[in-house]
Amino acid sequence: MIHQVILKIASRCNLNCSYCYLYNHQDSSWKEQPKFISDEVFDRTLYVILDYCKRWTSHQVALVFHGGEPTLVGPERLASLSSRARLVLGSSLASITLQTNGTRLSEEMVAVIGQAGLNVGFSLDGPAHIHDAVRVTHANRGSYSAAIHGLERLRKAGIEPAVLCVVNPYVSGSEVYRHFRSIGLTNITFLLPDVSHDYKLSWYPSESRTPVADYLIPVFDSWLCEDNPDVVVRPFSELIASMMGGNGEGDIFGNPLQTYVMVETDGSIEALDTLRVCSSGITKTTLNVLEHTFDKIKDLNPMLHRMINVGFPLCVTCEKCHERAICGGGYLPHRYSLAQEFDNPSVWCDDIKLLLEHMRSAIGVMAT
Numbered sequence: 001m002i003h004q005v006i007l008k009i010a011s012r013c014n015l016n017c018s019y020c021y022l023y024n025h026q027d028s029s030w031k032e033q034p035k036f037i038s039d040e041v042f043d044r045t046l047y048v049i050l051d052y053c054k055r056w057t058s059h060q061v062a063l064v065f066h067g068g069e070p071t072l073v074g075p076e077r078l079a080s081l082s083s084r085a086r087l088v089l090g091s092s093l094a095s096i097t098l099q100t101n102g103t104r105l106s107e108e109m110v111a112v113i114g115q116a117g118l119n120v121g122f123s124l125d126g127p128a129h130i131h132d133a134v135r136v137t138h139a140n141r142g143s144y145s146a147a148i149h150g151l152e153r154l155r156k157a158g159i160e161p162a163v164l165c166v167v168n169p170y171v172s173g174s175e176v177y178r179h180f181r182s183i184g185l186t187n188i189t190f191l192l193p194d195v196s197h198d199y200k201l202s203w204y205p206s207e208s209r210t211p212v213a214d215y216l217i218p219v220f221d222s223w224l225c226e227d228n229p230d231v232v233v234r235p236f237s238e239l240i241a242s243m244m245g246g247n248g249e250g251d252i253f254g255n256p257l258q259t260y261v262m263v264e265t266d267g268s269i270e271a272l273d274t275l276r277v278c279s280s281g282i283t284k285t286t287l288n289v290l291e292h293t294f295d296k297i298k299d300l301n302p303m304l305h306r307m308i309n310v311g312f313p314l315c316v317t318c319e320k321c322h323e324r325a326i327c328g329g330g331y332l333p334h335r336y337s338l339a340q341e342f343d344n345p346s347v348w349c350d351d352i353k354l355l356l357e358h359m360r361s362a363i364g365v366m367a368t
C-alpha cells in the first residue's frame with residue numbers, strides 16, 4: 001500500500017554532489033524533465049493521491065517535496081504548493097516533508113517552512129572537510145558553510161531537522177558522529193552508499209573488505225555508550241527493534257514492501273529513485289498522473305507493482321543466511337546486477353554481517 005508520495009517539485013539542483021544517484025550515476029533522464037513542477041501536474045498529483053486514499057477508510061499519505069533541490073522553487077511557490085496540498089488533501093494528508101540540502105534556507109524560506117508546518121529532512125555528511133569533499137557546488141566548492149547557516153536559521157525558527165548522512169567509506173564514522181553530536185543533532189540517519197553490483201568496484205574500490213561496517217561500527221559504539229534516549233540514530237534503532245522481535249520501519253533492511261512512489265516534475269510515476277544507480281531508465285514506467293491513477297500501477301508496471309504490493313523474493317544465498325530476518329537481503333538497488341537483476345545478496349553483505357554481529361554482541365542479543 002502507498003503511504004508516501006515523493007514529489008519532485010524541482011528536477012535540478014544547486015549542488016553537484018559527487019555520489020549523487022540522480023545526476024552522477026547511470027541514469028541521465030533528469031535532463032528530459034521540466035525544471036519545475038507545473039500547477040497542472042501538482043494539482044493532478046493531489047487528485048490522484050486523494051483518489052487513492054478514498055479507497056480505504058482513514059487512509060493517509062505523507063507528501064515529500066523532493067528534487068533535485070526543492071527550495072529552488074522559491075519561498076512563494078513553496079508556500080502556495082504547501083497550502084494547496086493541505087487544502088485539497090485535508091485529512092488524507094499525513095504530513096509534508098521538505099528534503100533539502102540546506103544551502104538555500106534564507107530567512108524567508110525558513111519562515112515559509114515554519115508557517116506551512118513542513119518537516120525538514122536535511123543532508124549533512126559530517127564536519128566541513130568531510131562534507132566539502134563530496135557535497136560540492138557546480139563550481140566544485142564545498143557546501144558545508146551554507147548548510148550550517150541553513151541549520152542555524154531553522155533552529156532559530158524552532159525547527160529541528162532530521163539529518164541524512166551518506167556513509168563515506170573513506171572517512172572516519174567516529175569523527176562524523178562526534179561532529180553531529182557536537183552541533184546538537186539528535187535525529188540522524190546514516191544511509192549506505194547507493195551502488196549496484198556492476199559498479200561497486202569502480203565507485204568504491206577499497207582495501208578493506210568491510211569499509212561501510214568500519215565506518216558504522218564506531219558510530220554505533222559511540223551512540224550506545226552515550227545511552228541517551230533522545231538521540232535517535234538510524235538504522236541502529238530500527239535494527240535493534242528488529243533484533244528484539246519488532247518491525248524495523250525503514251526500507252533498507254528486512255526486505256519490506258515499498259510504501260511509496262515517486263512523481264517526477266512532468267507527472268511521470270516512477271519507481272524507487274535510487275534504482276538509477278543500477279541502469280539507465282530503470283525507474284521509468286508508462287504511468288503519468290496526468291493520465292493514470294495509482295490503481296493502474298498493477299496493470300501497467302509489474303516491477304513497481306511488485307515493489308509496492310508483492311515484494312521481491314530473496315536470492316538463494318540470502319534465503320540460507322542466518323541474518324535473513326533482519327537484513328532481508330539489503331536495500332533493493334544494492335541487490336541489483338544487470339545479469340541477475342535483484343537475485344543477489346546486497347553489495348554491502350559483508351559489511352551488514354559484521355555490523356549485525358557487532359551490534360548483537362554489544363547489546364547482548366543472540367542470533368535467531
Ligand code: SF4
Pocket residue numbers: 013014015016017019020021022023067068069101123
Ligand atoms: S543535494 Fe541531493 S540532489 Fe543535489 S546533487 Fe546533492 S545529492 Fe544530488
Ligand code: SF4
Pocket residue numbers: 317318319321322323324327328329330345346348349350352353
Ligand atoms: S547478510 Fe548478506 S547473505 Fe545475509 S541476508 Fe543480508 S545480504 Fe543476504
